[in-house]
Amino acid sequence: MLEALFRPRSVAVVGASQDRTKIGNIIVRNILASGYRGKIYPINPRAEEVEGLRCFPSVTAVGAGAVDLAVIAVPATAVLEVARDCGKAGVKVLVVISAGFRETGKEGLAKEQELVSICREHGMRLLGPNCVGVTDTHAPLNASFAAGFPHQGEIAFISQSGAMLVAILDWSLKENIGFSQFVSMGNKADLNETDLIEAAANDPNTKVILCYLEDIKEGQRFLEVAEQVTLEKPVVVLKSGVSEAGAKAASSHTGALAGSNVAYDTAFRQVGVIRVDTMRELFDLAVVFARQPVPRGKKVAIVTNAGGAGIVAADSVERQGLEMARFDRETLEELRNQLPPASNIFNPVDVLGDARRDRYEAALNQVLGDDNTDGVIVITCPTAVSDPEGVAQTMIELHARFPHKPMLAVLMGGESMAGGLKLLTQAGIPCFTFPELAVGALAGLVRYGSIKTRPPREETPVYPDVRPEEVKRILERVRQERRRSLLSSEGAAVAAAYGIKVAPIQLAQRAAEAVAIAAELGYPVVLKVASPDILHKTDIGGVRVGLKTPDEIRQAFWEIMESAARHFPQANLFGVEVQKMCPRGVELIVGMTRDLQFGPLIAFGLGGVYVNLLKDAAFRLAWGLGSREAESMIRETKAYDLLRGFRGEKPADLKAVVEVVGRVAQLVSDFPDLVEMDINPVFAYPQGAVAVDVKMTIR
Missing domain, CATH: 3.40.50.720 (NAD(P)-binding Rossmann-like Domain)
Structure with a gap:
């Protein structure tokens, strides 16, 4: 049509x-x-x-x-x-x-x-x-x-x-x-x-x-x-339109971390779209993609007649995640034989300020012929003897001989470079005024090479042991009570219904009930205020940990209720939740915020009370989130270093953590009314992982 x-x-x-x-x-x-x-x-x-x-x-x-x-x-x-x-x-x-x-x-x-x-x-x-x-x-x-x-x-x-x-x-x-x-x-x-x-x-x-x-x-x-x-x-x-205004309204840690822009970054990355920040980048990449081949790797050779410009380019190569090519011994010997003694034959290759066409040709011929070179940036600065038109003609001829290797030109000058610029542009060799722009464009080509060769997307795992009817009953009860936020015990029940192991937790409306629940769960226990209006409980003294006796529980119950009433006099207080205290593991967060365009956005990172301070988080859309992609997300974070075993600690159960991420993705995909979710912390152990505090918000 x-x-x-x-x-x-x-x-x-x-x-x-x-x-x-x-x-x-x-x-x-x-x-x-x-x-x-x-x-x-x-x-x-x-x-x-x-x-x-x-x-x-x-x-x-x-x-x-x-x-x-x-x-x-x-x-x-x-x-x-x-x-x-x-x-x-x-x-x-x-x-x-x-x-x-x-x-x-x-x-x-x-x-x-x-x-x-x-x-x-x-x-x-x-x-x-x-x-x-x-x-x-x-x-x-x-x-x-x-x-x-x-x-x-x-x-x-x-x-x-x-x-x-x-x-x-x-x-x-x-x-x-x-x-x-x-x-x-x-x-x-x-x-x-x-x-x-x-x-x-x-x-x-x-x-x-x-x-x-x-x-x-x-x-x-x-x-x-x-x-x-x-x-x-x-x-x-x-x-x-990359405002982070959306983060200000977010009620969860995940929402605050994600803001309104992360979903676009995540979506584009997952499907291979290259995002740029400026119009200059947009059209630099357009010209390079239209006119140059995609390189087979990320090893860059630089040939320059100005040492300073070569160093700037080399620094930019490292910043862009590319690598400086390391030439074979034969290449180095030929460069040593064909270039003046003062030339630098290692990468970047400095052909010196008096170089004319023949010297560039000698250097480029060797560099392009080296199997360790995936792409070349050629820098020409104006000197009294520089020959931009001759250098341009050399580049055109060599590009025809090595058509599978991208070649980009940096003409660092004005009017004196106009002739070379015209020749190169007509021949389809992109030209830039400064080295950083050329390196950025070449990095875009390299990035697209990895996009083209990425493995096929995995099927999203489906866990057959989930109990969606149980979740429906919980969410329906919350709606009937005209609430948006689930209590921690309700969130834990939802997570458990989707096969996520949770620390046992129950709601107590009276101190005596809290004591009875603690005896059932086994000491020590944690007490948390139960209110849909109080999201960050520790901020108001709404949490007590390590309670080991009935007397400690009774005292903590009344202290929590009094503190909540003082700080949030209008809050709807359901009582106190009693939870079995877990041994500490690696503290993680697994969360979700629902993006209007792309659906559930899953977050993973270091958890605990410092989550928003450290901001160690990686994101993926629930769409297409297979186990391989979930593990890739985990590897992007500092949390992964702890999971591998840091300073003599035993490695944590990475497979169990990946499964928590996968089960969260299935849960939030199955229930569109869940708009925000935090499991923080998830304790990861050498065997298994346990969700400790579960927050959920519904539409």
């Missing part, structure tokens, strides 16, 4: 105008100027022709099935009527340029919803509303009101911001960067980033997919599509 968006057989422009300052006229002229080879139908009931083309009063007047794509540029008040007309005429896709919909408020939202309804009724797809339009340089088609037509290339750019898109277009024309597709999504009432990423993935003229996004509409579908697309083509995203 999206073939009709990018390569339609015919286009109608509704709102085509004879006034050259109007958007409807600009779109007609842009379509004509792009060299579009299909039929163009201007639609204007008050004009006979626009830009030499015959006008029609409506799309239906053109004929049933005659129009594939209709670009609508009329006032918002007229859009719905036009959409109905297009539906009757059998139009396949609408591009609604007009503003005045969801972005204007409640009435605009209702109008947008009706527009979507009309499109669905007639089987039409919709781009927009409130968008700039769509461009495909290979069709060719420019169905937008942007000023200019992109150079033809292999980069698809999908933008949620129309202003960002037209600014990038203007910049790209100056920088001579080519595109395959240029798409403005506008309000994303129907077609969204996932649809357009999928379309770009199927486009034979697209090598790399760039996105500027402010949000993602269909999180689960995005994950499924992106996971497949990134195996074939790199997807690079600049995601704006």
Whole structure:
């Protein structure tokens, strides 16, 4: 169906105008100027022709099935009527340029919803509303009101911001960067980033997919599509709106750790999407991905005529997680024989400031031929004898001889480097002004190499011994009591129903009941205040540990109740929970916060009272969280060092900890009403793991 968006057989422009300052006229002229080879139908009931083309009063007047794509540029008040007309005429896709919909408020939202309804009724797809339009340089088609037509290339750019898109277009024309597709999504009432990423993935003229996004509409579908697309083509995203405001409202440790941005980072990483922080990075990676091969590894060679620049590049290589290539003995001997005695033959290779083309050629020939080199960065600084054009020509020739190894140029200068810059750009060798930018771009290539070769996603483990009916009964009781937070004993019961071993815990409403429960569980015990309104119990003296006698329990019971009433006079106090005290193990946290776009986000890290101070946490989505991925998450944390056995301690039961993570993932996937969860601490032992304190919040 999206073939009709990018390569339609015919286009109608509704709102085509004879006034050259109007958007409807600009779109007609842009379509004509792009060299579009299909039929163009201007639609204007008050004009006979626009830009030499015959006008029609409506799309239906053109004929049933005659129009594939209709670009609508009329006032918002007229859009719905036009959409109905297009539906009757059998139009396949609408591009609604007009503003005045969801972005204007409640009435605009209702109008947008009706527009979507009309499109669905007639089987039409919709781009927009409130968008700039769509461009495909290979069709060719420019169905937008942007000023200019992109150079033809292999980069698809999908933008949620129309202003960002037209600014990038203007910049790209100056920088001579080519595109395959240029798409403005506008309000994303129907077609969204996932649809357009999928379309770009199927486009034979697209090598790399760039996105500027402010949000993602269909999180689960995005994950499924992106996971497949990134195996074939790199997807690079600049995601704006990274405020941590969401963390302020979070009631759990996990929510506070995650904030509103971690879910995007986690989702992108799990499906192989590369996230960048700046527009510069976005297009640096785009150019490198479009023009250079993916390296087989991360060993980098640097050839430079300036020692300082080489050191800066080497430092950046280490910071980016790459490695400096270590050359074979034969390579070092050839470099020693062919370069001046003052040259550094080790990596970075310094060919000295008086180097001309021949010296660069000698060094690069040896470096590229070495099996320990996966990619090369060539630095040229302006000196009295430097030859940027000659060096550029050498690089072009050697890149043709070693096409499987990426080569990036750093031309550290201005006007004196213009000739070399032009030659390299025309030959598809990316050029940078400073070494750090080149290293960052090469690191992106290396990262994508690991994405392409990642193992297939595991099936999420399913534990057959879970008891969901038990969980349903507990959550229903909490709802009936109009509570959002479960008591610790209720949370423990939910965890136990999903096969997570928990320290035994029971609720006592009277001191005598607490004494009886302690006798049943066995000393020592812990007492905790039981209130859905008091989430962080230790802060108000609501916890007593190591109680060994009935008298200690009675005293602790009344002290806890009095302290809770003093600190939280309005709190709903259920009593005190009595829990069997566990021996200390490695203190961990396993938590969950539910992201609006991507669903349950699982956290793992060091637990205990310092969890928010230490912030030792790794995250994964419950979606696709197999045992291998769960172990990978654990290995990212400092907690893993303790689990392996730190300073003579016995190693903990890693398999048991992985299972706790997996069971939590199954629980929160099975029960969408669970919105936040903390098991903190989980004590990990040489054999097994036990959940001690379980907090849960429901919708």
